[in-house]
Amino acid sequence: MKDPNIPLSESEKNTPDGWAHLRIKEIGKITSGTTPLRSNSLYHSHGSIPWVKTTDLNNSVILETEEKVTEIALKETSLRVYPKETVLVAMYGGFNQIGRTGILGIEATINQALSAITVNKDEIDPIFLLNWFNAKVGLWKNLAGSSRKDPNITSKDVGDFPFIKPPLPEQKAIAQALGVVDEAIQKNDQLITQKELRKKWLMQNLLTGKKRLKGFGGEWRECSYEKLLKVVRRPVKWDENKLYKLVSVRRRSGGIFFREALYGHQIKVKGLRTTEVGDFLFSKMQIVHGASALVTKEFEEAMISGSYIATIAKDPKLLNMEFFNWYSKLPYFYHQTLISSYGVHIEKMTFDFDTFLQLEMMLPSHQEQTAITQVLQAADQEIQLLRAKVEKLREQKKWMMQQLLTGKKRLRL
The missing domain is CATH 1.10.287.1120 (Bipartite methylase S protein)
Structure with missing residues (x-):
């Protein structure tokens, strides 16, 4: 029989006979762990006991952990070792972490940000419970986001969480x-x-x-970038009422993406330029982080700001720009852009394109x-x-x- 005190979603109102509507606290024991004092090296140095943190949760079976604790930590703190098939839920550690889950495939300890649910396996299948939690991750986040200024859930929230038991x-x-x-x-x-x-x-x-x-x-030849690349500028004829599609380049060779489209009157700096397929873009402010990319058909005629340098091959018979795009993903190319930049902090370094042009690549x-x-x-x-x-x-x-x-x-x- 369905418990009338437990609210049901529309999709759950017509569950089959014999399926019970319960709370997690009715099907398992809920506990949490702790963090042994970080300043005590006897608790952490050369540890052999797995210690699960929020970042170890993978919504699946946990077979290894980033950190381990020692036998001394186990004896002198409130840590306990949980058995295999214990189901874990993240209660806090950042909004995106809340509701992440895992199930122990090894014996392990846990920190205080996790709830551990141990169940009677004659009544509840732990893997079924894990899948139930994974299917309801949106509920966890809604609960956390609506409950407090600093989003999190508590062990009480975990205990009160609804569960359907076939x-x-x-x-x-x-x-x-x-x-x-x-x-x-x-x-x-x-x-x-x-x-x-x-x-x-x-x-x-x-x-x-x-x-x-x-x-x-045959031998590869050494060519300076000055010999290979040509800067192109295609200024936009400005229209305050025109909607401009703006693009940026992601770090770590992550490619181009569309930014928010803006009307001319919404853009303070009026120096936009148009891109064409085959342009290779350098970000003046982010190139040391790998922000460069080749313009593909998807981004043809999109707009870039003055913080980008657009280049093409001076001689298309000498340089294939798609080859150059692949080459730009190499660590050596990253190093070349770094030594061609100036500034006191890596996050504020500026690209000196003229310096870069004097460097060379093997072609x-x-x-x-x-x-x-x-x-x-x-x-x-x-x-x-x-x-x-x-x-x-x-x-x-x-x-x-x-x-x-x-x-x-x-x-x-």
């Missing part, structure tokens, strides 16, 4: 079905990591000539540049396809959680 065999079947999708996501994530490492290896070797593609030989033939670019683009596309696959799997799991955890869809047992 019979144990159905809990296990639902957890297993969701686990199949989790396993597929994990395998593809691992494959993405492998492909990313391979792409990094290809970049470091092909872009520097350490490895050559089949069919290419293969245009044909080899094109071939290298094609190899790297293929590697990158492979990664993007895998990421799209993972996103579809995540959407599939989200749909399954919405259906299975509320009894809208039933599994055959």
Whole structure:
């Protein structure tokens, strides 16, 4: 029978007979941990006992922790070791951390920012409970955001959190079905990591000539950037009533993105310029952090401010700008932009483009540049396809959680 004192969402009002509506405090014991005194090295130095913090939570099985504590800490503080299959929930540590979860795949201690829920496994499947929490992360954030100036939740909030309990065999079947999708996501994530490492290896070797593609030989030549790059300026004919699409460049070679579109009368500095496909943009203020990128079709005719330098190849037969874009992601290129900048603090350094132009890069033939670019683009596309696959799997799991955890869809047992 449904407990009338527990509010139900619309999707939960028609759950199957035999599914109980409870609170977390009715299905498990809720406790939390502590942080051994940081200044006491006997508690932390050369520790062997896993100690879980908010940042260790991965919404899945926890098999390792960033930090460990010592046996002395365990004896002299209120720390306790939790068994495997303890479910953890973050109560604070920043708004984006609230509601993050994990389930112990190892015995471990925890800090005070986490609630640990231990359950009777004859009644509750821990993996089912973990999936329940993951499906309800929005509720955690709503609770935290509406309760206090400094968003957080308490162990009481965790205890009062609603829970729908199917019979144990159905809990296990639902957890297993969701686990199949989790396993597929994990395998593809691992494959993405492998492909990313391979792409990094290809970049470091092909872009520097350490490895050559089949069919290419001959020496690479040293060319100054002054010989390779030409600055382009396409001033905008100003219109106070025109809506201008503005773009910026992310740090760490993160590419171009659209900023807020503004009308001319909303823009204080009227020195915008137009971009074209193939322009390579340098951020004067952020280049030391890797803020440079090639303009693609998506951003054609977007506007940049005077804080950007737009360049093209002086001789397209000498330099393939897509090759140059890949080259710009190398640590060596980052170093070149750093030594071409001035300022007392890295966050306030300014790019001296004239100094940069005097530096050099090693360049293969245009044909080899094109071939290298094609190899790297293929590697990158492979990664993007895998990421799209993972996103579809995540959407599939989200749909399954919405259906299975509320009894809208039933599994055959």
